[in-house]
Amino acid sequence: MAPIAFFDDSGFEGCVILNRIDFLERIKPGVYRMGSGYLFNRLGVQCTNEGFSGLEFASGIPGTVGGVVYMNVGDNGQEIVDAIDTIEIVTVDGRHQILYRSDLAFGYRMSPFQAMQDLTAIVAVTFHLLPSASTKEHQQAYLKK
Ligand SMILES: Cc1cc2nc3c(=O)[nH]c(=O)nc-3n(C[C@H](O)[C@H](O)[C@H](O)COP(=O)(O)OP(=O)(O)OC[C@H]3O[C@@H](n4cnc5c(N)ncnc54)[C@H](O)[C@@H]3O)c2cc1C
Numbered sequence: 001m002a003p004i005a006f007f008d009d010s011g012f013e014g015c016v017i018l019n020r021i022d023f024l025e026r027i028k029p030g031v032y033r034m035g036s037g038y039l040f041n042r043l044g045v046q047c048t049n050e051g052f053s054g055l056e057f058a059s060g061i062p063g064t065v066g067g068v069v070y071m072n073v074g075d076n077g078q079e080i081v082d083a084i085d086t087i088e089i090v091t092v093d094g095r096h097q098i099l100y101r102s103d104l105a106f107g108y109r110m111s112p113f114q115a116m117q118d119l120t121a122i123v124a125v126t127f128h129l130l131p132s133a134s135t136k137e138h139q140q141a142y143l144k145k
Pocket of ligand 1: 019060061062064065066067068069071072074109113120121122
């Protein structure tokens with residue numbers, strides 16, 4: 001289905017980007033490299049169905065992988081930052097950089113990208129999730145709540 005956008009009649013002074021970097025790469029069991037345009041709630045359902053824990057809360061949150069990392073979203077005692085290994089960005093001068101989560105300072109609904117002067121976009125994110133027999137159960141309880 002085509003996305004729908006509404007704009008004020010007076011226009012919009014800025015750049016609107018429809019992010020279609022929506023690949024999903026399974027690096028090894030529990031390690032997912034995602035394009036930043038991939039839908040976060042879809043990822044939450046997929047990795048839980050595959051038996052990996054860490055993103056059960058994702059199934060209830062709308063947005064793209066890039067958008068939710070930028071906002072450091074969380075719910076139900078989980079936060080996206082805890083499931084991240086690396087984040088790939090493109091800088092204003094066109095350089096591709098791989099950043100390690102351990103080198104980045106996240107806070108409540110806050111990521112270092114919000115203050116990064118030379119950021120153009122987050123382009124990919126690698127998540128590292130742990131196997132869990134009860135992940136599906138946790139997700140169902142969360143969605144019910
Ligand atoms: C019904 C509902 C429930 C929600 N529940 C929760 C919740 O439980 N917990 C929670 O934390 N949030 C929740 N949210 C908030 C929301 O899901 C997040 O704010 C999310 O980040 C939106 O993602 P988006 O891709 O739509 O980003 P946008 O809203 O489009 O953008 C958010 C910000 O990220 C930037 N951005 C987006 N993509 C990129 C990129 N690729 N690279 C660099 N910057 C980028 C944008 O410029 C903007 O500043 C909820 C929202 C709704 C509507």
